[in-house]
Amino acid sequence: MNVLEIQDLYFSYNRENVLSQINLSVEYGDYAGIIGSNGAGKSTLLKLILGVLKPSSGTIRLFGKDGCDPRDFRKIGYIPQNSAAFFGGFPATVEEVVKANLYSQLGFLRLPAKKHKVLVQQALETVGMQDCAKRRIGELSGGQQQRIMLARVLVAQPQILLLDEPVTGIDAQAAKSLYALLEQLNAEQGITILMVTHDVERAFRSAKHILHLNSSGVLEEDHDI
Numbered sequence: 001m002n003v004l005e006i007q008d009l010y011f012s013y014n015r016e017n018v019l020s021q022i023n024l025s026v027e028y029g030d031y032a033g034i035i036g037s038n039g040a041g042k043s044t045l046l047k048l049i050l051g052v053l054k055p056s057s058g059t060i061r062l063f064g065k066d067g068c069d070p071r072d073f074r075k076i077g078y079i080p081q082n083s084a085a086f087f088g089g090f091p092a093t094v095e096e097v098v099k100a101n102l103y104s105q106l107g108f109l110r111l112p113a114k115k116h117k118v119l120v121q122q123a124l125e126t127v128g129m130q131d132c133a134k135r136r137i138g139e140l141s142g143g144q145q146q147r148i149m150l151a152r153v154l155v156a157q158p159q160i161l162l163l164d165e166p167v168t169g170i171d172a173q174a175a176k177s178l179y180a181l182l183e184q185l186n187a188e189q190g191i192t193i194l195m196v197t198h199d200v201e202r203a204f205r206s207a208k209h210i211l212h213l214n215s216s217g218v219l220e221e222d223h224d225i
């Protein structure tokens with residue numbers, strides 16, 4: 001069964017055509033990587049899936065429904081490009097950053113209950129960062145911050161992760177262990193992953209399949225490295 005189904009999608013900003021005739025199916029439990037050169041339209045494709053942008057033509061079905069239903073937002077764990085740099089500037093602790101993503105369960109004025117604290121603790125354990133819960137996020141390394149970004153979305157127990165360049169700006173060792181973590185989340189928790197990356201070599205090793213968005217804005221299955 002497909003979590004995401006895109007048919008005949010075209011998209012342009014103003015008059016400039018960015019994506020052409022995109023067809024994509026992502027099954028529950030899949031781990032797919034999207035590669036492509038700078039400006040090919042990878043981030044744009046994620047924004048269309050999220051419903052932030054509207055297709056010029058074609059259809060996007062997510063969780064079996066047309067478009068992105070706001071009630072389904074909590075089923076999506078989206079990590080935008082450079083989000084660690086954004087959150088790294090917050091004067092907040094790691095657990096505060098993670099807990100803030102429970103907003104849909106907490107409401108504005110309610111204090112977190114024991115179960116919310118447990119969810120935060122579990123999310124931090126999943127990414128191996130439980131010992132840093134009380135530290136300021138800005139004090140952590142780029143690789144550690146990226147793990148916190150992952151914990152921040154995992155705390156809401158998403159069904160699909162949409163990751164935009166998750167290893168940008170982190171060293172080779174941290175990138176390797178982040179990929180290992182993604183593989184584990186996919187294999188052991190069945191979380192579906194759709195990841196945009198420039199890290200072609202490691203993405204081929206980590207993801208179950210790779211799609212290439214070419215410079216004409218067409219998406220095709222890629223079997224080469």
Ligand SMILES: Nc1ncnc2c1ncn2[C@@H]1O[C@H](COP(=O)(O)OP(=O)(O)OP(=O)(O)O)[C@@H](O)[C@H]1O
Binds near residue numbers: 013014037038041
């Ligand atoms: N808000 C916008 N308004 C107009 N054009 C835009 C806008 N955002 C992106 N573009 C253009 O759309 C094209 C695709 O951009 P996008 O960011 O999706 O590419 P990308 O494949 O993610 O690139 P990168 O690998 O560099 O992150 C680029 O030519 C870009 O200049």
